[in-house]
Amino acid sequence: MLRLTFLGTGTSQGVPMIGCNCEVCRSHDSRDKRLRSSVMIERFDSAPGKRPADELPQQPAHAMYPRPVGADARIVIDAGPDFRYQMLREGVKTLDAILLTHEHKDHIAGIDDIRAFNYFEGRAVPIYATERVGRAVRKDFDYAFAENRYPGAPEIDLRTIRQNEPFDVAGFHVIPISGRHYLLPVTGYRIGALAYLTDFNGIDDRQLDKLWGVDVLVINALRYEKHISHFTVDEAVEISRRVHARRTYLTHMSHQIGLYADKKDTLPAGVEFAWDGLRIEIE
Template sequence: MRITFLGTGTSQGVPVIACDCEVCTSVDPQDKRLRTSILVEGGGKVIVIDSGPDFRYQMLRMGVKHLDAVVLTHEHKDHIAGLDDIRAFNYRQQQALDVYATERVQTGLKREFHYIFAEEKYPGIPRVNLHTIDKNTPFDIGGLHFVPIEVLHYRLPILGFRIGSFTYLTDVKTISDAEKEKIKGTQTLVVNALQREHHISHLTLDEAIAFAKEIGAEQTYFTHISHRLGRHAHVSRELPEGIHLAYDGLQLEIEGE
């Protein structure tokens, strides 16, 4: 299985509009972060987890020619706003695209993209097949087995996913012991590390490091990163062995269990 980080930035991306801090003005490509999303290739399928506002550019930048499914963690705009651009794959593949989400997230999609679900459909709108995720029930997409992991984004329950030896968590602030049990044995962990200062709905850098050490994966990568965290090169030098900052375009090859 191959994982590609399509975006590793927080809801505003990096650089932030009108900001002249040292991160936003950096010329280092690793300090340029689109909204958080990953591409999963394996089991004969190509899958995106979260289709944020940068989805169109992410597909173009990585040269994605085929997409089988979109899996959504939650309904915030920085994770769903680009869903309209699946139209290109509808046209190219001549079929509707599978979209996996909880019932609550589907309600959000029907509110934000009401025209997709209207009884009388305008020509050329996105075509989707909705699949309902039950937080307690694993599901398969092709040869890939997804185990939902519920975390709290402040008070909002959202989902991360374990796929074999790989676990992907974004927008985490807290997680129950029962859900942590699902992560045990993970070899590669991805989790959010927003900034150094306390935040109500995201792990800080120190909290993310502590969580990574608790889980004990062989390799951990931080994502959903704010410009407030600091320059990629500077922060990377501070991190313990086996813990890294992800960056846009980073690819990981994940071996089976």
């Protein structure tokens, strides 16, 4: 069984946005508070006690969760500026790897905070990225790669992935999905019946084929109006239809998406707005 946890579902600025006085940014609904986008994927080789969907935790985003028990493997996709708080909120104590989608700061700025995992697990954290994204990590965190590394600097085990070559991480079989983020190539990932695409605004048919029949599709939907580098809600829904995803969750949303409570019932069947802390179980 896989368990997907939404660590953050907000666009690069997060929601609320600094200085904004709109009704979404002023909302007290925890589902309108969106940290920078990231997901955690855990695998339970022997399924824990199955809970019906309505018993899934519905705590507000700022509550502390008990530690997820007994996961056999745990990875996250992206480590943005909210990574530290997201790890604390979810009570994460061990992390097998991080997969990166691209090098924008809202997806990599939190890498320095892997130091706790270095310390407690006594090893470098494997970080999987394409060659270009790896170069950006080396540049942005140059002190972690220095010849005489400062003691206490993060220990990063950078591993290069290639566009069309599936790879294995901590027992997960991972299929990279390539897309476009305006002019920047971006990588999504399919792991079993789950796929995670963020910061896409274009994908070609060969890559779409890799998503065919996915059970859970997570896909970025910034807002309703057309955008130069992100799918809109309608574009995300269209991709979901084309690949026949059974359940689709929208992420990387801006405050322009509107209040969760107002908008949650406006999507077609099988498509939902994700929110921070939402957990999905996938057989």
